[in-house]
Amino acid sequence: MVARLTRPVRGLKPLQNSCINPWISSHTAKRTLHLSSQQSAKAKNPLPRSPPPTKPAIDANPLIYRTSKQAAQSPNTSLKPPAANGEKATVDTIFQQRKWAFMGAGFAALALGFYITSVVASLVKSPTPSCAAGACANPATAGPNGTPLMPTGRPPGLEQAKGDERRLSAETFDRELDVPEFIGGYKKLRKEMGKWARGRVLEVAVGTGRNLPYYDWTELVEGVMPLQGEKAEAEREKLRKEKEKREQKRARKVKRAMKAKGEEVDVEKAKLPGRFDGEMLSYTGVDISADMMGVARTRLRDTVPGLKMLLRRIRAEPMPERGTVVDILDSRVRLCIADAQEPLPLPPPTTAAPPDADPGKYDTIFQSFGLCSVSDPVKLLSNMASAVQPGTGRIFLLEHGRGYFDFLNRWLDQTSEKHFNKHGCWWNRDIEAIVQEAARTVPGLEVVHLGRPLLRMAGTTLVIELRVNPDAVAQKT
Template sequence: MLVTSYIKSPPTPDPKSPLASSVPTPTPRPSAISGTAPQEDAIPTGRPSTLVTAVAAGCPDEELRQTAEAFDRGLNLPEWLMGLRGLRRELAARAYGHVLEVAVGTGRNMPYYDWTGVIASGGAGEAEARAQRERERLVKLLDQHRWGGSKIDQAQLHQVGVLSFTGVDISADMLGIARTRLRDAVPGLKRIMHRRRLEPLPEQSAAAAAAPEGSLVVDTLGGRVRLVMADAQNTLPLPPALPSSPTPPEKYDTIVQSFGLCSVADPAQLLAHMASLVQPDTGRILLLEHGRGWYDWINHKLDEYAGRHFQRYGCWWNRDIECIVREAAKTVPGLEVVKLERPLLLQAGTTLLVELRVASTKQQQQSPPAERQ
């Protein structure tokens, strides 16, 4: 993790550009947020630091997009070397039903979702028509399951695939890259979406990010595919109403987030907000994160280079993610840790896959306290 983070140097801005102004490297200090992990002097905004600087400097739209594109390209080699593509694929494979991706960024998970559920099957052959009928049957089972009706196991849930997708991020420019990736990932979108958005991207202001439903960047396929600019700590849109679901859902079946808890000012608040919008009992919150690992030596190195990493990526990689998640499970009503794994042995425990759920009030009453921690 330490090595791959610095294989490629961050792009050097044009000396004549407003981006050339120096950004001081923040210094970590002790924190109560993450147990033994140090806290940042600079508060993360959810955007890469280079993009924060560009927005503050009033750079033109094209320069902002180039900054976002450069940031996205800079992740390609480190993610490949670290094996993160496989983890993104695993994360997306677990998503089903109405899916919300928080801190979607440039959309690096999008190629791995099962998009069959959001695509109309008009003109399909008999085999595909049968598959579509089976999906419709499973969707009906899922609707009944949400309201305490017929039972459906996890294998059947995954066969449902993605029925709707809503991606949320605080940065309009990052969403501009995500829009392109979404257009490439969802079959058929190239026929109905222009390569570049014709309208200007939403204004990147605090007021715009905090709007009750956020600002739409993409709204297509009858609302089944959306990208929304919003501050996820304060604003998350509700799932869309679909013809296949007679009762409009109020919550999501799956909430996905990758490398978001390290990039927000208050990760506990974000976890609580996500928990409030996931279906009780049946829904899942899926996290792919990085943070403190198994060994003191690597944690010392994370602390040592934390300021430099923040300056480049806008996130604090030395937060104790497991501590943050487990503390949230103690304080957020019904929130439970279903699974917490540290895959990628070569990363020494600094990469985490987390699965959470929110138990309904009835389920909490039936479960002994030890099972709810």
């Protein structure tokens, strides 16, 4: 039975068709009334909101076996969400990102601490007998206190070795200098000074050839290096492009020179090779030690482009006590065993000198750690002054000696004999005083620059530039 409605239901349209089944119409009206009553009840009594879901508790014992379903539902607490932009990185993250920098700084601090500890420990000791009377204050010409330990330019360890052991000792001596020179900054200084090589170059006390990798050999080997084989054409094209670049670079230097000097510059003369720094036309290396020269020969072979095709790795003939060891590339590259305190070899005649230059003089002379290794350093400076081109030629010295502080100089005095026995040089000499004495006694020799770079070395490293004044030479002669 369908109950009769006592009042019209809201939202129902009156029936337009009287042919509709009365049971369907009454059933529809009843369902509509039921839905309307539910909506009004919901409006009067709204359902309470469900609380936000809570985070699942972290398992106190992660080792308990879980089912796969539980493992899938449990959150992965090992993966941390990425840090927000404003969030600071943790100490662990910073260390992981910069661990190599921290490790390098730690090793550097350890080395510095060891060095400082060694210095302090040596200072608290009593002075050695050879320096007790103050004879080491200025050992200008010989060993301390008149001892017979006269520098010869050879490390004493090499002189005591015999046969093949002497060459191995020279190679070991060279390798042992790698770390001290890197820490001391000498490697950087050698590289910078190598850029100053110009024209016909003479290196005195070449030693094991530690300056050789820092010279520019491109001008020197041009037109002399043999080109054979399949790669000959490619090498010629490469040399041609390098020559064009050098000519453009030289032209820019000429323009800068004209602007800087404010006077007329002979452009054609300035365009000649060997006029600017870095343009080396020939190289002659001199050292008194045959064993050290053997190491220098190997380094020269590995450094100069193309020399591996012309020089054997090991010299077949025994190393002479005096004379030429290498004479190659039309005498543009030479190594000679000679005493630098005696007359030095002349430049190669095959290298044409500029029209206004003396063909028997060098344009650049280098000398590294030689004044501390000879018995008469003033005589060595006099020899170099007689071999350099007056006026335009330069002598460059890289030396170590007494520094700024008295306590450091005392330490140099106390350890000088031990250092001499290992390296063959007195590192406590007053190099500045030696150079000034030579400038007073050698005709025309002038100090252009005397600097003490490398602040961490406390003034014990010196870079010196010398020249010979042609006017002073003319007056004294």
